[in-house]
Amino acid sequence: MTGAVAAVDLGATSGRVIVGRVGPDTLETTTVARFPNTPVFVGDGLHWDILGLYGAALSGLRDALRQDAGILSIGIDSWAVDYGLLRDGRLIGTPFHYRDARTARGVEAVHARLPHADLYARNGLQFLPFNTLYQFAAEPASWLAFADTALLIPDLLACWLTGQARAEVTNASTTGLLSWAAQAWDDELIAALGVPRAILPPLIAPGERVGALRPRVAETIGGAPVVTAVGSHDTASAVVAVPMQADAAAYISCGTWGLVGVEVDRPVLTAEALAAGFTNEGGVDARVRLLHNVMGLWVLSETVRGWEREDGVAIDLAEVLSAAAAVPASAVPVFDVDDPRFLPSEETAGSMSARIAAWCAEHDVDAPRTRAETARAIVESLAQAFADAAREAGRLGGVDVGTIHLVGGGALNALLCQRTADRAGLPVLAGPVEATALGNVLVQARAGGVVSGSLEALRDLVARTHPPRRYDPRA
16 A cells, blocks of 8 residues: 655755655655745845745645645645744744844844853753744844744744644754753743743644645645644654664764754753754654754855856856865865854855855965865865764764764765765765655655554665665775
């Protein structure tokens, strides 16, 4: 027996609608729609085009149901932390982009009330200036008071589909307002930060039913599958589909961000984890993702976009990486990809190549001179950051890491995979590329009774149907 589900997978630069077909020995995905996710600058800052994304998702779901009228359910995942405010079901403004500069004043306001160490003891989150609690602090108080609901991006789309306002727990764990001790919204912290408690909706776990489609939505897409909560934080879905033995491996979910960590049963809230910049985020089946956020392929893609603006023509990334592979690793610097200067977009902070050169000048090392050297320096720096974070994740989480699994778009970057293996001194198993969509699909399929079992059983299905590529470390 096999069954079909639809996954809406929204990334920071593009979105997709994917049909997944799942059975005891089957795990297949077909992308039926792909659309850009381009942020928009308006007078008050950088925003997501959320209505455009929703419209594209509806169009993709319509295409999916035309291809397979038997689709059982819909699951939605996206990036974390960003949200929409609503009043009586109506969106107030448009959601801000986490790279907008307004978050800086939110950090100052929150830390004036509670230092990060105190927050960490409650929410276990690595300091990132765009976490939701800092964004709430950057909102005008009148806006928060006027709103009656705040929904993270996948919850917002699910609400528009069903009329049900829920907060899926893996993504809610990235807000900074969830208590690990209580496994619930931290009412004391919420009150201390001046966030209206009423705007935070009831929590829902992956695999639970969000609701039926609104009649108008069902008419629009030509069918009436239910909406099922999945690991709506895209990394939570990706980790479901990492074909690993969790007690002996680290994972890297590599796309715009590089999320490097291990899976553990309970949060690690130690002073060491705090100092090392590790975060504790919710996973499917109440697992904990102990991980470090590395800047990821954003640094490379933003660099290439800068070159495209200079040249006025598109640049083939494969050609860039081929040229980079010909540059000796010893000829380029390794820089700190997690330096905050690399977080903003080029529109707000200037050329990424110039930022890399500035870092090198400040640290008295020779900057890359050519584009090939720049690309090689980025790969080497990412590989070192990944290797360091994987090693530290294992130490902090008590996991004897013998293998690193690298999933997501970065699994296609053979140079990055090999250099991560070399620098870590551990084999890297690359793939699946579509880990996020696969994890989304698997949770829906299990909820619908198409497959059953633990996360380990789901990962075994991934391993049998999507065997990874192995990169052994070289001397």
